[in-house]
Amino acid sequence: MPYRRTERVVRRLAAREQAILEAARALAVAYGMAAVQIAAVAKHAGIAAGTVYRYFPSKADLIADLIAALAAREIEAMRKAADTAPGPLSALAASIGTFAARALATRKLAWAAIAEPVDADIDALRLDFRQSLAAELETRIRAAIAGGHLPDQDARVSAPAVIGALTEGLIGPLAPTYDEPAAAREAVQLATLLALRALGVVDARARGLVVQVTLP
Amino acid sequence: MPYRRTERVVRRLAAREQAILEAARALAVAYGMAAVQIAAVAKHAGIAAGTVYRYFPSKADLIADLIAALAAREIEAMRKAADTAPGPLSALAASIGTFAARALATRKLAWAAIAEPVDADIDALRLDFRQSLAAELETRIRAAIAGGHLPDQDARVSAPAVIGALTEGLIGPLAPTYDEPAAAREAVQLATLLALRALGVVDARARGLVVQVTLP
DNA sequence: CCCACCCCTGAATCGTCGTTCACTCGTTCC
DNA sequence: GGAACGAGTGAACGACGATTCAGGGGTGGG
Numbered sequence: 001m002p003y004r005r006t007e008r009v010v011r012r013l014a015a016r017e018q019a020i021l022e023a024a025r026a027l028a029v030a031y032g033m034a035a036v037q038i039a040a041v042a043k044h045a046g047i048a049a050g051t052v053y054r055y056f057p058s059k060a061d062l063i064a065d066l067i068a069a070l071a072a073r074e075i076e077a078m079r080k081a082a083d084t085a086p087g088p089l090s091a092l093a094a095s096i097g098t099f100a101a102r103a104l105a106t107r108k109l110a111w112a113a114i115a116e117p118v119d120a121d122i123d124a125l126r127l128d129f130r131q132s133l134a135a136e137l138e139t140r141i142r143a144a145i146a147g148g149h150l151p152d153q154d155a156r157v158s159a160p161a162v163i164g165a166l167t168e169g170l171i172g173p174l175a176p177t178y179d180e181p182a183a184a185r186e187a188v189q190l191a192t193l194l195a196l197r198a199l200g201v202v203d204a205r206a207r208g209l210v211v212q213v214t215l216p
Numbered sequence: 217m218p219y220r221r222t223e224r225v226v227r228r229l230a231a232r233e234q235a236i237l238e239a240a241r242a243l244a245v246a247y248g249m250a251a252v253q254i255a256a257v258a259k260h261a262g263i264a265a266g267t268v269y270r271y272f273p274s275k276a277d278l279i280a281d282l283i284a285a286l287a288a289r290e291i292e293a294m295r296k297a298a299d300t301a302p303g304p305l306s307a308l309a310a311s312i313g314t315f316a317a318r319a320l321a322t323r324k325l326a327w328a329a330i331a332e333p334v335d336a337d338i339d340a341l342r343l344d345f346r347q348s349l350a351a352e353l354e355t356r357i358r359a360a361i362a363g364g365h366l367p368d369q370d371a372r373v374s375a376p377a378v379i380g381a382l383t384e385g386l387i388g389p390l391a392p393t394y395d396e397p398a399a400a401r402e403a404v405q406l407a408t409l410l411a412l413r414a415l416g417v418v419d420a421r422a423r424g425l426v427v428q429v430t431l432p
Numbered sequence: 433c434c435c436a437c438c439c440c441t442g443a444a445t446c447g448t449c450g451t452t453c454a455c456t457c458g459t460t461c462c
Numbered sequence: 463g464g465a466a467c468g469a470g471t472g473a474a475c476g477a478c479g480a481t482t483c484a485g486g487g488g489t490g491g492g
Contacts, residue, residue, distance in 0.1 A: 006460075013469090034336055038450060048471045050452075059450065117333035120250055127389055134390050154406060156392050161385030161410055168380025169373045173343055174350050176372050190370060194377055198414035229439090254480060264441045266482075275480065 017055045019045045024066050025109070033112040033122070036063065064125045070113050071129045075136050077102060082140060089149035089201070092140040097192040099133070100166050104184055107171045114167055134159040141199060151200040162195045169194065233271045235261045240282050241325070249328040249338075252279065280341045286329050287345045291352050293318060298356060305365035305417070308356040313408040315349070316382050320394070320404055323387045330383055350375040357415060367416040378411045385410065 023044035027035045038059055042049040056062040081098040082091040103110040113129060138159040144150045169175055170191050178184035193205060239260035243251045254275055258265040272278040297314040298307040319326040329345060354375040360366045385391055386407050394400035409421060 009459075009469090037448095049450090050472065051470055053451070054469065115331065117331075117336070117339050119333065123333050130390055153410075154392075154403075157385045157403065157407065158410065160388055160390040161381040161407065164380035164382070164384025164388065165377040165414060166380070167384070169377030172376055172380065174346060174376040176370075187370075187373065191373065191377065194369070194374065194414050197416060198381060198410050200413060202418060253478095258442095265480090266442065267440055269481070270439070 013055075016045070016047070016051075020047075020052055020055055020062065021066055021069070024062060028066070028112045029106070029109045032108060033063075033116045033118045036066075060121050060125065063122050067113050067125050067129050070109070071132055074099065074102060075132055078136055087149070088140070088143040088147040092137075092144045092150075092199070093192065093196055093201075095137060095140050096162065096166070096195050097188065099137075099163075100170055100188045100191050100195075101185075103166065104170050104178070104188055111167075111171045111173075114163075115172070130160070130163065133163055137162055144199075149201075153200065158199055162198060165195055165198060166191055229271075232261070232263070232267075236263075236268055236271055236278065237282055237285070240278060244282070244328045245322065245325045248324060249279075249332045249334045252282075276337050276341065279338050283329055283341050283345050286325070287348055290315065290318060291348055294352055303365070304356070304359040304363040308353075308360045308366075308415070309408065309412055309417075311353060311356050312378065312382070312411050313404065315353075315379075316386055316404045316407050316411075317401075319382065320386050320400055327383075327387045327389075331388070346376070346379065349379055353378055360415075365417075369416065374415055378414060381411055381414060382407055 020041060023041045024036050027040055027044060036059075038052055039049050041062070042052050045052075052062070056065070078095045078098050081094040085091040085094045103114075113126060114133075115126075118126075138155045141150065141153075141155040141158055145152060145155070170187065176187075178187050236257060239257045240252050243256055243260060254268050255265050257278070258268050261268075268278070272281070294311045294314045297310040301307040301310045319330075329342065331342075334342075354371045357366065357369075357371040357374055361368060361371070386403065392403075394403050
């Protein structure tokens with residue numbers, strides 16, 4: 001038995017992989033996707049550049065993992081919020097509100113993961129993220145249409161349109177910045193309202209669809 | 217009098233500058249922003265790479281000119297459409313419809329100019345484009361609010377949100393493709409409808425706000 | 433026709449990363 | 463203790479693409 005990975009070593013390796021991902025995340029949060037460079041990530045994680053390649057075959061794989069984790073968490077949150085809602089329409093509202101609130105809370109990271117310009121091969125990964133976001137919304141929109149809560153429409157267009165509206169309106173470079181938490185909460189509610197109106201909900205507020213979203 | 221630029225030479229120089237811009241535009245239309253490389257532009261324009269630098273101090277300047285021209289034309293078209301409308305609300309509808317129709321007609325170019333990934337210094341130029349688009353819409357939205365045609369709202373959010381919705385819903389990578397001209401026209405109308413609803417217009421179609429947009 | 437002088441050329445240069453690899457270090461096991 | 467082997471290092475490499483520049487070719491004025 002020439003060599004075997006001790007439990008301790010296995011743990012250290014796993015911890016280091018997490019540290020690399022965490023470093024990448026931290027850089028994206030602080031400076032955007034462009035700052036997520038192998039040398040910078042390695043330095044931030046306290047290791048050498050070459051070591052990163054013992055954990056990830058390429059930078060694209062690293063970022064794929066980063067975005068996949070992010071996407072899973074976001075979709076999960078949207079789903080959870082929607083599934084505890086009483087009906088299809090409030091499920092849709094909860095899904096949209098959750099996305100908006102969480103995106104604004106991690107603004108720079110969300111923008112980096114959804115729309116910040118980067119090179120083409122990484123852009124493809126982000127497309128998956130947007131795709132799954134759109135798919136999640138599309139399902140909810142279809143359900144609401146089926147339930148007669150929304151006017152008939154092409155959900156393949158509406159879903160990405162809603163994502164685009166929330167993205168540009170809340171976290172894009174043209175969106176205002178909100179210093180006060182109360183202002184941010186209000187912005188989220190107004191954006192949610194706008195998105196619901198776009199889908200054909202006439203008086204969402206009056207019907208109590210736009211509610212306070214609690215963040216973890 | 218040692219040397220003087222002949223009229224003929226001046227014309228040739230101007231023509232060449234236009235040829236460079238046109239080559240850049242053609243490449244963006246056909247293959248996206250990433251394909252707008254100095255070597256490729258030069259080849260397409262029938263000149264050497266170095267020559268490009270006799271007309272533009274840097275690639276960023278070249279693309280700035282390209283986008284500025286595009287922006288001017290788009291804003292002009294939106295303004296014209298809006299100014300011939302009978303009231304503030306139909307002006308807003310015309311503006312939105314015009315943007316949507318023109319963006320879909322030059323889909324790849326529009327995406328390249330608005331959102332396709334490129335490097336950071338060029339991204340700043342695109343921000344100007346989006347900024348001016350948003351400003352144009354914002355003015356129209358404020359006018360419609362002032363006229364009592366829209367519910368009160370933060371136009372600084374609504375304007376970029378509308379642009380985001382149209383961009384993602386119509387020309388983004390997740391948007392469906394429309395082969396038939398009729399299908400494209402319908403998509404433009406539905407997207408315009410969605411945008412107007414987002415702003416708080418309840419029954420735009422019934423009120424005849426969404427009209428056929430004629431392209432040049 | 434000739435002298436300046438500008439315009440054009442395109443190969444070479446430069447900068448920026450992602451990626452590799454020969455080597456050192458630390459761990460495991462006997 | 464020491465042989466065996468994976469993990470970690472970081473300088474070097476390579477690809478890509480913007481930018482430069484020394485030299486050739488026209489063009490204008492006399």
